[in-house]
Amino acid sequence: MNLVETEDREDPCYDTPAYRSTELRAPRRLYLLPEELHDPTGPVFGESDVGPLDSDLTRQHDGEPLGERIIVSGHVLDSVGRPIANTLVEVWQANAAGRYAHDVDRHPAPLDPNFTGAGRCLTGPDGEYRFVTVKPGAYPWQNHPNAWRPAHIHFSVFGRAFADRLVTQMYFPGDPLFDHDPIFQSVRDPKARELLISRFDLETTEPDWALAYRFDIVLRSTPFE
């Protein structure tokens, strides 16, 4: 992949008024993380090992989930393009109808008994990862009147240590909701916003089975390092 230089290298503002809940969430100052969270030998996997079914969100129940089956893959790289191997990538998402399998999601769209919407995998030697899932639906949220989130998949990527962790969202090309979404627009540089959009990946598409999208992730040093 090509690393893209963006004009605005700053992170999005922590407090973005159009994204209302940032008013309460945004830290008022930076906090130093404890030294042990910078330790690359620290635990990141929780209580169980990562298994092969963890990365296939369509095979975690007795039946197959409804929706458009897709393959989402890419590479995790550091800021100079070197692969980050053997790092944990986690995803979570709404089902094809735009509903999360979560108690606080009251959106009146159907739950899918064959879809939980959570997956994880470890990157391979070249920093590559791969998930099989279904394309998530857009869903409404309470941020402002008639607010809808563009379809997206949440990503968490552990770099070489817990303190490197990045949590972000992957979007799909051509979504008409981009211009109306304060979360997407909280990234002010248009070139940086483009990097949040996966690209359709015909090469990875499997005939008669699944479309594919590619999403590469670059981790750069945090201010804490």
Ligand SMILES: [Fe+2]
């Ligand atoms: Fe979401």
